[in-house]
Amino acid sequence: MGFRLSKIYTRTGDQGQTGLGDGRRVPKDHPRVEAIGEVDTLNSQLGVLLAGLAEQPPLAEVLQVLGPCQHRLFDLGGELAMPSYQALTQTEVDRLEAAIDHWNGELGPLENFILPGGSALVAQAHLCRSQARSAERRCQALNAQEPLAPMALAYINRLSDLLFVAARMIARRQGVPEVLWQAHTPAQ
Structure with a gap:
């Protein structure tokens, strides 16, 4: 992965195609490019969340758990751009599951549906969660056409679960x- 961009624009995409890491050219609305874009959007939204968490010392544990996820999302983008590249492992999925289990132990069972809100950071965590679900749907759509590595699909699924629990943990810590x-109950 020593490739470096020396020029940001190439003009090669002006006709509606883009290049993948394996040298293929595909339309910019190809399911693989759609999945890459959704993962990239999630990574950007996660960056906003991490910046906010860094400003809140009581949220250092949440920052510590979520921080590596940005790097793993970049790995996932690499897997999507270069189909033969495999970066995500069971260890990363296990790390997310351990954090979910740990936080759920502190939070206790969810007794009602919750809405994205309460604070800007809680809402941002929920925005990341919903973006993770969108990225997962795009990855699954791609997987139906061009099989993806099982760890990639497991990772994006667990990440959305982790972000839901992280939103609850942020609310608790704040x-x-x-x-x-x-629930709306219509008048009778």
Whole structure:
């Protein structure tokens, strides 16, 4: 992975195609490019969340757990751009599951649906979670056409779960009550 960009624009995509790491040229709306784009958007949204977490010392544990996820999302993007490249491992999926289990142990069971809100950081964590689900859907759509590595699919699935639990943990650490869903009951 020693390749470096010396020039940002190449003009090779002006006709609606882009190059993959394996040398193939595909349309910019190809399912593989769609998946790469969704993962990239998630990585950018996660960057916003991490920047906010870094400003809140009580949230250092959440930052420590989520920080490496940006790097692993870049790895996932690499796997998507270069189909023969494999970077994600069971160890990374296990790391996410361990964090989920640890935080859930502190949070206790969820007794109601919660809404994305309570604080800007909680809402941003939920935005990341929903973006992770979108990236997962794009990866699954691609997987139906061109099989992906099982670890890539497992990782993006667990990451969305982790982000949900992280949103709850952020609320707890900030002392912010979770916004509980109140079902609409039509007048009779």
